[in-house]
Amino acid sequence: MAIYKEPFVNPETCVAKSLLSETLREVEHLALEIARAQAILDALNAKRDEAVARADRFRAAIVPHKRVPQEVLAEIFAHTVEGMPFTLYFLNVPRLETFSLECDADDIEDPDPDDYKLFEDYLLSTDVFCNAESLRKLRMRHFALFECLEDAPFPWDQLTDLDLSLMEMTTASVVNILKQCTRLVGCSLRTTSPLWHTTMQNQMVLPYLQSMTWVRYDHLDDHILEYLLPLSLRELRIASYFTTGVSSLIQNSRSTLEIFRFESPSVDWEVPLHLEDVLSEMSALVEFETSLKISPSTLEKVSSMTLLPCLEVLKCGVSLDSVDSFIAAIENWLQDETTLQAKLSQVTGLLASAIPESAARHVVRIQDQYGIDFQFQRGSAWHNSPFFRRRIVL
Known part of the structure; x- marks a missing residue:
């Protein structure tokens, strides 16, 4: 009669697994706290900018030359x-x-x-x-x-x-x-x-x-x-x-064009017609940025590398109701073995409001698993961003 022996379990291994599980829960909790803190920080920065702007207006109102008659200033300028x-x-x-x-x-x-x-x-x-x-x-x-x-x-x-x-x-x-x-x-x-x-x-x-x-x-x-x-x-x-x-x-x-950014002066955040046709001409593009919302079909082509196959940096607008599908598309992109030839290193989604907590947790998991700089930011009008900041050093 065979004698069954239970496999030996190292007590230290059990303790280590328990500590690991507890630590991972702590990491996830801290990630959520960081997301909340970032939202608070963004709001405080916005309030500070408004206060600085008001202070500048008050400061400008009390400078000495404001008390000089306009006719005198005009004569001086002439x-x-x-x-x-x-x-x-x-x-x-x-x-x-x-x-x-x-x-x-x-x-x-x-x-x-x-x-x-x-x-x-x-x-x-x-x-x-x-x-x-x-x-x-x-x-x-x-x-x-x-x-x-x-x-x-x-x-x-x-x-x-x-x-x-x-x-x-x-x-x-x-x-x-x-x-x-x-x-x-x-x-x-x-x-x-x-x-x-x-x-x-x-x-x-x-x-x-x-x-x-x-x-x-x-x-x-x-x-x-x-x-x-x-x-x-x-x-x-x-x-x-x-x-x-x-x-x-x-x-x-x-x-070979390496960096491309497209914006529209229109208040509508929707991507204009034919932008995908424009992107199809940029097979060697490394960075693409727009505050406009890319259509799901275009994003699918990018994630499958049928469009912009050499892309390393993507920054674009995302509507709140498509956050989950956007994250899923990026994750599928990273899971695809063919993307190992690419070097996707940074993805930024621009949102009009704060990212939902469940989506924030999903983003953290992707960051940890793939080591990619993946984040969502509160979007702002493109003309308030450093649009003219040149990336290429001449």
Whole structure:
């Protein structure tokens, strides 16, 4: 008769398993507490920002120049602009590499268009930059109503970096500037077109352009992007009502686009038509970001690697009712053995409200299992984020 012996169980192993189970429960509890704390921290930061903004307004209201009559300030400004050639001529122009002009609109109440016109006339007539053979970077911000900046005697053809990101300019003016900037490596632009089309006859070659950011408040689809040939483009950030032309821009570029961000000036967070067609042109894309909500079908194609197969960083808007399906799609993406060839390292979902606790726990489990930076953030308007922050170092 066989004698049954119960398998030996090491008491220390039992204790260790019990402690492990207890510790894992503690980890999950702490993860939930962290999620709650983050929500509280976000709310406190928002309140602090509001308080700082109020303090700035109060501080601005009591500065001494606010008590100076507007007529006196206007006279001072006029004399300052008229005396500007004298001031600029003291610059060491031959060695000047970066030139920055910025007007803080918060310090000007009801600016007179004639003052802007006076300043523009000066820029068009000065010869101070004739000997600026070292100038490579030009930055102009917060100047409105400039009609013909392209006629200013800057050495456009030697600039490598152009920042007009906070200017109010027409698309036609920007196009005329780009035609002269044949050596540009990086540019940041912002345009607001009048209610007529800007037309181009020929393609514009930008052989060295690696990074382009363009916010287009253009309500008419002028197809300007279709005429651009950025032969070295690696980073593209576009905010536009239309996706038309972006595909052509990518096709015209002979380089491999690595970073792409698309936003829409519209208040609607839905992705515009044809964005998926645009993404299909970016087989080597590494980072994709948008505050818009990607459709489930597009996300499925991305997670199955039929779209954006080399993607490493994804940041997009997520509706509250699709949080669970979004998390499931990311988990399926990570579980697929074919994704081992990819290097998905960061996923961020932008939500209009706090993430549900059950979803937060699911995210923590995915983080622990796959070692990925996976998180949800309270979404904000894209123009409040660092849209113009360049990722590629030029």
